[in-house]
Amino acid sequence: MLKLHEGEKVIVAFHRHWIVIASKMTMVILLLSSALFFLIFLPLFNLPDLLLPLVFYLFTLYLLTVTFIAFVLWFDYYLDIWIVTNERIIDVEQKGMFKREASEFMLSKIQDVTVEIPSFLATILRYGNLRVQTAGEQSFVARDIPDVDRVKNVILSEIRKIKPKQ
Amino acid sequence: MTLFALLIHLTFLVIYTLIVAALLWHYRKYSLPKDPARRVIGPFLLISLILMITSTILLFFVPWEALLTLAPTLVPTLVPQP
CATH class of the missing domain: 2.30.29 (PH-domain like)
Structure with a gap:
């Protein structure tokens, strides 16, 4: 990525402060928390047994999407340099x-x-x-x-x- | 119906994998070597892989045909009763 000239050397390289990614990750934590609450309160919905496998399947896809969102947020933070x-x-x-x-x-x-x-x-x-x-x-x-x-x-x-x- | 669901699921996973691969290629091209922040990549890939495998396994436990047959009768069940 970085092409240095002859005699040139890197003195310091830095990203943004960790507080930036931490504040963005609060959205991810919110998304994960809502999924957790849904799982905890799932029995209250009285869903038919037929639907439970579908619910768990969609839940894993939801977690996969949230993981992707977290990665993109980190990616955007990390490549600011x-x-x-x-x-x-x-x-x-x-x-x-x-x-x-x-x-x-x-x-x-x-x-x-x-x-x-x-x-x-x-x-x-x-x-x-x-x-x-x-x-x-x-x-x-x-x-x-x-x-x-x-x-x-x-x-x-x-x-x-x-x-x-x- | 299961086959159709599997097809949709695999399409989703392929698109997901392609986007992640593109991001990783971009990241390898533009990141600094020996930067400690690179350690995030490994756990992300591991979590993604586990979730992809788990969702694929769970797909086969979903009674797709039964759900399709009973879908009209299940809707009132999903609406909270007073």
Whole structure:
């Protein structure tokens, strides 16, 4: 996936903070819980015995579908990735199942790096947003990054190596 | 009727497998090697396989012909009685 130039090396690569996938998985937990409640309260429905095998068959198909949904959610989370090398920042964003967008920003063109900690939860869990502005007025925002201050320091450190103080 | 149900079921499983295979190919092409998050793939495939096998087995326990014959009489049973 990643083709590095000669002399280029990966300094750090990161996904979004785990809180992002955890909050998406609450939907999966809800779906599984509803299935569990249905199973627990199944005797109250007084279904004919003839229907029970069909109910269990459909239940396994339901679990299979929920498993697939969980995998797609994880897949979308996992393939959002930022890679900082000693030359550039690569921003890869997965949009949906098969659509993805990849951008590259040369470190030498970066002018501003801004860190935002958006909420109390973000302060506790140590994640935040990273905004990078380049000379060409292009910018990108990496949201929900774990240990965002460390990432900022890594980027600034690499920029200083490329552009020593004049 | 069982054969028809099996056909529908297998079609569903084939489509499911094809989509999952496409996602896995996409993931292998674009993921970073040695990324610990890759460990999710194994359990997902295992759970999917178990559920696919279980559902296929359960399919043969469903009395499809009887259900088709008795379907009109079963509908009032499914509607909750006051």
